[in-house]
Amino acid sequence: MKMNHNFSNIAQSYLFSTVAKKVADYTAAHPDKKVIRLGIGDVTLPLPQVAIDAMHAAVDEQSKQETFHGYGPEQGYDFLKESIQAYYAMRDTKLELDEIFVSDGAKSDVGNILDLFDKDNTVLVPDPVYPVYVDTNVMGGRKIAYMNANESNGFLPLPDPSVKADIIYLCSPNNPTGAAYDRASLKAWVDYALANDAIILYDAAYECFVSEDVPRSIYEIEGAKDCAIEFCSFSKTAGFTGTRCGYTIVPVQLEREGMNLNKMWLRRQTTKFNGVAYIVQRGAAAIFSEEGVKQVQEHLDYYRENARILAEAMDELGIWYTGGKNSPYIWLKCPNGMESWEFFDYLLENANVVGTPGAGFGENGKNFFRLTAFGDRENTIEAVARIKKLLS
Amino acid sequence: MKMNHNFSNIAQSYLFSTVAKKVADYTAAHPDKKVIRLGIGDVTLPLPQVAIDAMHAAVDEQSKQETFHGYGPEQGYDFLKESIQAYYAMRDTKLELDEIFVSDGAKSDVGNILDLFDKDNTVLVPDPVYPVYVDTNVMGGRKIAYMNANESNGFLPLPDPSVKADIIYLCSPNNPTGAAYDRASLKAWVDYALANDAIILYDAAYECFVSEDVPRSIYEIEGAKDCAIEFCSFSKTAGFTGTRCGYTIVPVQLEREGMNLNKMWLRRQTTKFNGVAYIVQRGAAAIFSEEGVKQVQEHLDYYRENARILAEAMDELGIWYTGGKNSPYIWLKCPNGMESWEFFDYLLENANVVGTPGAGFGENGKNFFRLTAFGDRENTIEAVARIKKLLS
Known part of the structure; x- marks a missing residue:
């Protein structure tokens, strides 16, 4: 053993x-x-009261045989995925339903996504950082390289062409620094990832707080669908920290070494996850109503x-x-x-x-x-x- | 990459x-x-109506600032862990609260537990088998050995001393065969695991259907706390297939190679999981009431x-x-x-x-x-x- x-x-x-x-x-x-x-x-x-009302209604559905929901699709119900799809469409980002995976929160998915990658990759992580990015990779035996976020770059480091990274963590707006990348900076990261065959793991858990003209999603940047996976959550958007729902976007076109990451993630999730509670998904979907x-x-x-x-x-x-x-x-x-x-x-x-x-x-x-x-x-x-x- | x-x-x-x-x-x-x-x-x-009532009440708690629950403990609320502890105590199995980890279901934990083990282990799996045991190990690059379950052994294979396994999957009562190990047979497995320094991953998802005098938990067998992790679920017990709640028992004394598996699992869960929805945990706890x-x-x-x-x-x-x-x-x-x-x-x-x-x-x-x-x-x-x- x-x-x-x-x-x-x-x-x-x-x-x-x-x-x-x-x-x-x-x-x-x-x-x-x-x-x-x-x-x-x-x-x-x-x-929000809409989520409360929707969850009461869903609990009632679970109390009657005719409306009872047992096992649901591991990747989430269409009613919620369609709402997320429409949310992205508002900012002209087109997602297919198969690119959206509902989960119990960004923390789980940010860790579990690493199942898709070999141990032998170099991971680029900012310092300071949300410790989960580091710990999950150390657990998997991966080598970590740090990029300096500091006062001189406004805690928004840009790619260093002399560093060769395979997996890059970006969180914007950032935890803990609150700094948010503008379009040109994110474009630099996408270009770097494409040039290096790297994958960006983009944590958008705080996108709902964006109020200036900075991207809410990495997919607002051209080329991102060929190099980025995006994680988002209802925790901060709708107070779901104790209710647990989020989602991960894996573009259908995202491939490396002849392997399709969308199909791999689907396989990972159908094998090691059984979906989010129906009641919770109804609560999450309600926040997209008018x-x-x-x-x-x-x-x-x-x-x-x-x-x-x-x-x-x-x-x-x-x-x-x-x-x-x-x-x-x-x-x-x-x-x-x-x-x-x-x-x-x-x-x-x-x-x-x-x-x-x-x-x-x-x-x-x-x-x-x-x-x-x-x-x-x-x-x-x-x-x-x-x-x-x-x-x- | x-x-x-x-x-x-x-x-x-x-x-x-x-x-x-x-x-x-x-x-x-x-x-x-x-x-x-x-x-x-x-x-x-x-x-069950008790779970419906408890979840309605919990949804109401989430609607008011004074009773709102944000992030909970990753390993589950004490009110649910205490109910599980009392459930085991009814059959004279003493568990510490720290040995109980509430999860979103047995399927997730049965897969995620493999984070604790090196790739280089031999995994023993019965044939026929719930495919998740096999697929999660293949994903992790582990070697799988099959044990024959068949008509002659009543689909309840016993250990073969000539086979050296490190990780052993047992599911009893079994999916798909419905066969359940008796005490003597489980004792043989525990003895084999102890002799080989192996770990038994014991899937007890169907324990609630036990009606004869066969064990419901591997911990009814002496020595099991030194070699076994047990997975259980409310899916079949209380119809939680679409409501998602289960639990995993990792004994505090379980160690291999100087590493404590209980502490490792706690670290894995606090790093890659954020707990089960408060509402769902309230629903699960209700089924333990009179x-x-x-x-x-x-x-x-x-x-x-x-x-x-x-x-x-x-x-x-x-x-x-x-x-x-x-x-x-x-x-x-x-x-x-x-x-x-x-x-x-x-x-x-x-x-x-x-x-x-x-x-x-x-x-x-x-x-x-x-x-x-x-x-x-x-x-x-x-x-x-x-x-x-x-x-x-």
Whole structure:
């Protein structure tokens, strides 16, 4: 019996557990202080009412023999895939239904997609980064190359022609930096991937926050269907973090070494997955209705206004940051040359505000700090007032 | 870019598509005939009312900020894990909460568990077999050895000490044969695994159908916690085939090569999975309530009675079969030396009854045929009458 020893090479992350412990220790020592948490990446608003209504109706269907749904198609019901297809069509991106795979969330698919690739590939990952991209590849024994995201490139690195990568992770708008690639930059990545026979794994989980003229989908770039797989999720769009639904686009024309990636993914999913709950798919489909789109926009506007309030404070304080416009994240440079854990303690102790130290996302994050717009309005306004008082 | 070329080695299965095409052709040519389908492995009764009520309540919780659930623990909520723990405790099997991992179904976990093992292991699989065991390993590039399940061993093969296997798949009560291992036979497998340092992947998806004195869980056997991982599902227990919830047990003491499999699986799940929908976990937990257990038993009794009716007909016809007692499947020997596809056509054309040809599950199934108890009562009785008329 031989175990997968690559598991021994996965770095243990103590980021969120250390944050939690520091906050718990502080509140225990200062029970009178009101601590405001702007560190989490989870949503706080309840599900849109259209999704609630649709799920009640679907639960009722599951209670009667005539309307009961057993095993569904592993790749998702057409009613949901057609809604996703129409959503892309609004931005002139034509998808075939067979290119859309409904899943239980982007995190699962971003990891599971690696089943399609040999171990012997070089994976290019930005630093700082969502740790799942790194850990899933280390688990599979793949070699990882890092690209520097930093203040000088606005945390939006461009391809380095001297580096030969096979698999490239791009997340835009980015977690944790909130930075979003413009069209020309994404075009540079698509051109690089095509020239190098590489595959781009494009994480679009935050596309719903785009408000400026930047792409929401890699397929808005010519040539992307020949080099990119896109992952998206209803987690941030419609508050589905605990309801679990997302989708992955694998173009039917995407081929490497004579193998068709769409057919491979279909085979992977039909073999190792049994589809998303019917009830959940009905909830997800509802958010594409006319009323659903309206309700989702209200939610997004709420978080966007929080982001604007945070960004405005950074502007007033003269603090350099990315994000806040096309993203629920503000990625700020720690003031006075502080390191991120130092700033974390300083902010917790002096303003009773919790954020996330950038060092937790990679070496290049060690002087940066993430604040999120997912808190409630009143707390966000109070946190901003405290931060401004402390830092001005 | 190197693709995973093992995908080219996965056999294409045309079993269910060929069955569907033959049935469609027959019904098109004979629109007046009432065809009865006893081929499917999907349930037909709606969800138990307790699960419906619990899911309505959970949907309502998701509609209010105060009760909203975002990201949950990847390994499942304690309220569900505690119910599963109590279910095992009823049969004197003590599980720690950390040994229980809630998932979206046994199929996902049976495939994903392979992330823990090196490619270089020999996998022992019965023939006939649920094709997922084979396909997931071929995808991962592993060598497969088959053990013969056949009439002479009642489709319950015992370990062959001359064969050295590292990973062993056991499914009991079995899909497709319906045969269930007794205590002594499972003990022989546990002893073999311990002697060979092997791991048993034990699929208990049909344990709820056990009615005789055979184990429902591998952990009823001494030593199993040192060599076995168990997969289970609410699909057949409570009709969750389209609602998606199951669980996997990885003992905390299970180690190989100095690596702890429980910790590895936790790391795999927290990295590549984001938990099951809160709403669905509430529905699953409800079936363990006093009223839930009663409703589930009513469902199971309905299917069991169908199985009994089918088995009784086989007895009357003097047809050799396995299953029917601890399983919703009847695995019968095709009469008059017919091969399974030949019998399929014969039964479709002369009795208008659809079953599943055993050849679809492996070489050893080529003279066998699967009927399922998941149809409705009236149709099952009518199918039996037609089969008896045709074959007596």
